[in-house]
Amino acid sequence: MKTTKKIIFLMFVCTLFTSLGQVFLKLASKNFKFDIFKLITNHWLIIGLFLYVIGAIMLIFSLKLGELSIVYPMVSLSFIWVTVLSYYYLNESISLNKVLGMSFIVVGISSIGFKRRKGV
Amino acid sequence: MLWVFRQLGLKEGRVFNLVNIFAVFLVLVASMIGSAGSLFLKLGADKLKPSISRIISNYSLIFGLFLYGVSTIFYVTSLKMDDLSIIYPITSLSYIWTAMLSMKFLKEEMNIFKWTGIFFIVIGIIFIVN
Numbered sequence: 001m002k003t004t005k006k007i008i009f010l011m012f013v014c015t016l017f018t019s020l021g022q023v024f025l026k027l028a029s030k031n032f033k034f035d036i037f038k039l040i041t042n043h044w045l046i047i048g049l050f051l052y053v054i055g056a057i058m059l060i061f062s063l064k065l066g067e068l069s070i071v072y073p074m075v076s077l078s079f080i081w082v083t084v085l086s087y088y089y090l091n092e093s094i095s096l097n098k099v100l101g102m103s104f105i106v107v108g109i110s111s112i113g114f115k116r117r118k119g120v
Numbered sequence: 121m122l123w124v125f126r127q128l129g130l131k132e133g134r135v136f137n138l139v140n141i142f143a144v145f146l147v148l149v150a151s152m153i154g155s156a157g158s159l160f161l162k163l164g165a166d167k168l169k170p171s172i173s174r175i176i177s178n179y180s181l182i183f184g185l186f187l188y189g190v191s192t193i194f195y196v197t198s199l200k201m202d203d204l205s206i207i208y209p210i211t212s213l214s215y216i217w218t219a220m221l222s223m224k225f226l227k228e229e230m231n232i233f234k235w236t237g238i239f240f241i242v243i244g245i246i247f248i249v250n
Contacts, residue, residue: 022208029199045196079209086205098205101247105212108240112215114233 007066010058011074018055019081023089024048072113076106143201144249147210150194153187155217159225160184209248212241 028045031038039045055078062071079102086092164181167174175181198207216238222228 022204025196026199026204029196032196032200049192079212082208083205086203086208090204092203092205094205097247097250098209101209101244101249104240104244104247105209106244108237108242108244109212109215110237111233111240112219112237115231 003065004067004070007062007070008074011062011066011071012077014055014058014062015074015078015081017051017058018078019085021048021051021055022078022082023085024051026086026090068113069115070113073106073110076109079105079109139201140206143198143207144210146194146198146201147207148213150191150198151211151214152217153194154191154211155214155221157184157187157191158214158218159221160187162222162226206248210245213245215241 024044025048028042028048031042032045033039059071059075062074083094083098083102087094160180161184164178164184167178168181169175195207195211219230219234219238223230
């Protein structure tokens, strides 16, 4: 179906935005203080929140147009991107525990999106 | 607060341990506040009309957004203390709180897939936190 393809594409872009937003939020957290001037001049924070909001708007549209059983498995992609991005750009480690945990979370979130065919 | 935890940790020679537990606690609180925010956004969305005066007087919507803001403060504070690749997966806890809140307050039904999903998410987080 055409709409399904569009939703998958939209969600793909959405998860990329959300994950990039997370990397910027992490960079922002180093200078995160409860001081209005510091908050306004924290450009990583502003970029991070901006990407995050764009991702959220895309997610809302996808949820409105698409089926949960397609949208939710796509949402869990962002957990994979974040692990990969933090490995490359934040020098964080990837361990077996992280990969295993991530796989369980991806399966879990995907599962929440499924529903019974007959009892709808 | 962070300083107190650092001092405690230094004395016992396990500085990162205590900070990490505190970071996990903060993101736990953040995910709970965020889920409460989603609940209010849902209540607000049901009354949503494309009129500015209606949006401003839509208290559920505004309160939901406010809770999102508070949750972000907790979240970024926890990011300060630990790796993104550990903290971000823990935010998937919010799926569990949201499922429970929707069941209780929106009368949405649980099914076998949702319970399985919650089970898998919990196992996943246990692996990551360890």
